[in-house]
Amino acid sequence: xxxxxxxxxxxxxxxxxxxxxxxxxxxxxxxxxxxxxxxxxxxxxxxxxxxxxxxxxxxxxxxxxxxxxxxxxxxxxxxxxxxxxxxxxxxxxxxxxxxxxxxxxxxxxxxxxxxxxxxxxxxxxxxxxxxxxxxxxxxxxxxxxxxxxxxxxxxxxxxxxxxxxxxxxxxxxxxxxxxxxxxxxxxxxxxxxxxxxxxxxxxxxxxxxxxxxxxxxxxxxxxxxxxxxxxxxxxxxxxxxxxxxxxxxxxxxxxxxxxxxxxxxxxxxxxxxxxxxxxxxxxxxxxxxxxxxxxxxxxxxxxxxxxxxxxxxxxx
Amino acid sequence: xxxxxxxxxxxxxxxxxxxxxxxxxxxxxxxxxxxxxxxxxxxxxxxxxxxxxxxxxxxxxxxxxxxxxxxxxxxxxxxxxxxxxxxxxxxxxxxxxxxxxxxxxxxxxxxxxxxxxxxxxxxxxxxxxxxxxxxxxxxxxxxxxxxxxxxxxxxxxxxxxxxxxxxxxxxxxxxxxxxxxxxxxxxxxxxxxxxxxxxxxxxxxxxxxxxxxxxxxxxxxxxxxxxxxxxxxxxxxxxxxxxxxxxxxxxxxxxxxxxxxxxxxxxxxxxxxxxxxxxxxxxxxxxxxxxxxxxxxxxxxxxxxxxxxxxxxxxx
Numbered sequence: 001x002x003x004x005x006x007x008x009x010x011x012x013x014x015x016x017x018x019x020x021x022x023x024x025x026x027x028x029x030x031x032x033x034x035x036x037x038x039x040x041x042x043x044x045x046x047x048x049x050x051x052x053x054x055x056x057x058x059x060x061x062x063x064x065x066x067x068x069x070x071x072x073x074x075x076x077x078x079x080x081x082x083x084x085x086x087x088x089x090x091x092x093x094x095x096x097x098x099x100x101x102x103x104x105x106x107x108x109x110x111x112x113x114x115x116x117x118x119x120x121x122x123x124x125x126x127x128x129x130x131x132x133x134x135x136x137x138x139x140x141x142x143x144x145x146x147x148x149x150x151x152x153x154x155x156x157x158x159x160x161x162x163x164x165x166x167x168x169x170x171x172x173x174x175x176x177x178x179x180x181x182x183x184x185x186x187x188x189x190x191x192x193x194x195x196x197x198x199x200x201x202x203x204x205x206x207x208x209x210x211x212x213x214x215x216x217x218x219x220x221x222x223x224x225x226x227x228x229x230x231x232x233x234x235x236x237x238x239x240x241x242x243x244x245x246x247x248x249x250x251x252x253x254x255x256x257x258x259x260x261x262x263x264x265x266x267x268x269x270x271x272x273x274x275x276x277x278x279x280x281x282x283x284x285x286x287x288x289x290x291x292x293x294x295x296x297x298x299x300x301x302x303x304x305x306x307x308x309x310x311x312x313x314x315x316x
Numbered sequence: 317x318x319x320x321x322x323x324x325x326x327x328x329x330x331x332x333x334x335x336x337x338x339x340x341x342x343x344x345x346x347x348x349x350x351x352x353x354x355x356x357x358x359x360x361x362x363x364x365x366x367x368x369x370x371x372x373x374x375x376x377x378x379x380x381x382x383x384x385x386x387x388x389x390x391x392x393x394x395x396x397x398x399x400x401x402x403x404x405x406x407x408x409x410x411x412x413x414x415x416x417x418x419x420x421x422x423x424x425x426x427x428x429x430x431x432x433x434x435x436x437x438x439x440x441x442x443x444x445x446x447x448x449x450x451x452x453x454x455x456x457x458x459x460x461x462x463x464x465x466x467x468x469x470x471x472x473x474x475x476x477x478x479x480x481x482x483x484x485x486x487x488x489x490x491x492x493x494x495x496x497x498x499x500x501x502x503x504x505x506x507x508x509x510x511x512x513x514x515x516x517x518x519x520x521x522x523x524x525x526x527x528x529x530x531x532x533x534x535x536x537x538x539x540x541x542x543x544x545x546x547x548x549x550x551x552x553x554x555x556x557x558x559x560x561x562x563x564x565x566x567x568x569x570x571x572x573x574x575x576x577x578x579x580x581x582x583x584x585x586x587x588x589x590x591x592x593x594x595x596x597x598x599x600x601x602x603x604x605x606x607x608x609x610x611x612x613x614x615x616x617x618x619x620x621x622x623x624x625x626x627x628x629x630x631x632x
Contacts, residue, residue: 026342028364047590048344267627274363274623276590307590311583311632 008195014157039295047307051085059086061158074144078131080106083149088117150182151240160188175300179283180204181235183243190250205287207232214254231259234280255287278309324511330473355611363623367401375402377474390460394447396422399465404433466498467556476504489617495599496520497551499559506566521603523548530570547575550596571603594625
């Protein structure tokens with residue numbers, strides 16, 4: 001049996017660490033959606049999580065896992081999205097400085113949200129090189145600790161607590177499905193299923209235009225793609241090696257969906273469930289709608305990852 | 317002390333009657349909204365109710381209160397909106413025919429939803445006279461019982477169960493606020509507060525362009541207005557006399573808001589709470605945002621009435 005760098009005890013400790021700071025999010029279901037799909041779907045609503053996304057879990061776990069002496073110099077990361085808010089919030093809760101590098105093309109609303117948590121923002125060019133350079137410079141100047149958005153065992157442990165809550169509430173689930181971008185949530189979910197009940201199958205949905213995980217699973221090694229592009233803007237990151245070590249043996253299948261399938265799935269959740277989710281969050285449900293035969297008669301836990309979307313720019 | 321045609325026992329019996337058929341909807345709150353308002357708001361999420369609106373409560377209570385012999389001939393109503401769906405669903409649950417008169421201008425999506433519950437739909441001209449004539453004819457032909465959308469004690473009892481759940485869950489609330497259109501929900505809410513804890517103040521929000529309740533309260537008698545108009549399409553109905561008997565002595569104040577205030581309030585709830593609500597549903601929150609000083613430091617129960625909105629025609 002494979003061993004992993006994150007143990008069940010690590011996940012349990014992460015859960016104790018983050019619990020005081022996060023919401024225990026509700027699990028919703030919809031009769032009309034179950035009828036359409038022919039399965040029982042249980043949606044874990046991380047769109048209701050602090051900062052509106054599951055990333056609060058990993059961010060808080062990473063920041064609070066640092067020894068006090070080390071975290072007192074602050075934390076630094078680069079992100080244009082939910083991870084930036086997660087680290088800014090976690091740092092605020094821990095009473096330490098947060099230095100967030102954001103591409104100058106990031107939406108004003110996201111920059112404002114990060115500023116709202118009192119973080120120090122540095123704008124950079126919208127390239128991976130500029131992001132990394134700028135973060136490294138700040139790290140050197142301030143002594144702050146760098147926290148990766150997903151390729152970090154403490155982040156994986158934190159994200160794993162979401163599936164932990166779901167499986168503890170509904171131990172009868174057969175299947176879990178998440179989106180996959182950088183792979184932190186998927187790796188954490190796969191570990192939780194592995195430790196709690198290894199009969200639970202773990203799958204992921206991935207956007208067609210950013211399908212590096214699908215390709216990597218086919219090839220059995222990490223495949224990079226150039227210029228990923230999808231309406232699911234939270235899933236453009238490249239699979240991290242630490243995550244892939246976990247995902248490769250534990251995840252059954254990656255299901256690829258198109259942007260129009262993502263939009264249709266998102267709209268169906270808004271209409272039938274009356275909740276706001278972002279495009280990245282609709283990817284697993286789009287994958288279920290596209291592959292109903294895989295889920296027929298199953299009890300499926302679907303992690304709804306977030307609800308941060310610009311209402312002024314909806315795709316319908 | 318005034319006596320009313322609906323007793324506390326009637327409301328308790330209505331709750332027992334509808335419970336097996338409705339969802340016990342969750343109560344949500346938002347730290348960021350509470351900070352903006354300077355009060356503690358508790359949102360009772362009837363947008364998650366069957367048919368996506370509180371009207372399921374009144375419809376089910378009215379249909380299931382009919383003696384079996386009488387309801388076997390079916391039920392008839394006229395409505396272009398949530399009441400049509402409520403009666404169609406209730407009739408389906410009771411296994412009796414539903415005859416729904418809908419204006420031929422009603423959105424196709426709403427007609428389809430009512431059809432989805434197996435109701436018989438008759439389209440009529442989009443005037444009150446044509447609605448009433450058509451309903452009366454069907455009533456005569458079929459022997460079906462007419463159920464008013466709001467001016468009906470059984471409907472009022474059913475709607476009263478929503479505030480009953482809220483006050484039983486949170487007995488510390490000082491204030492309750494609902495929207496007001498025909499007045500069924502407001503009357504039911506006022507009765508529940510009166511019977512459970514008459515220190516709880518009950519208020520309502522009403523759209524500027526359909527402010528007949530505001531005018532009626534000022535004058536102390538029912539005032540009709542011509543051609544009500546508002547983005548809050550669920551609140552265009554005229555206050556019923558049975559409701560006004562209850563509302564007049566028990567409701568503290570009607571707060572009037574403009575359409576643009578309604579849209580801003582709706583957007584804030586979508587953005588901060590990640591839930592989908594319809595314009596009519598945002599009216600009480602718009603009233604709170606406009607009159608913060610009235611709610612300062614209070615614990616306020618806000619009934620979120622529904623989430624049925626055409627996502628293809630959003631006002632933002």
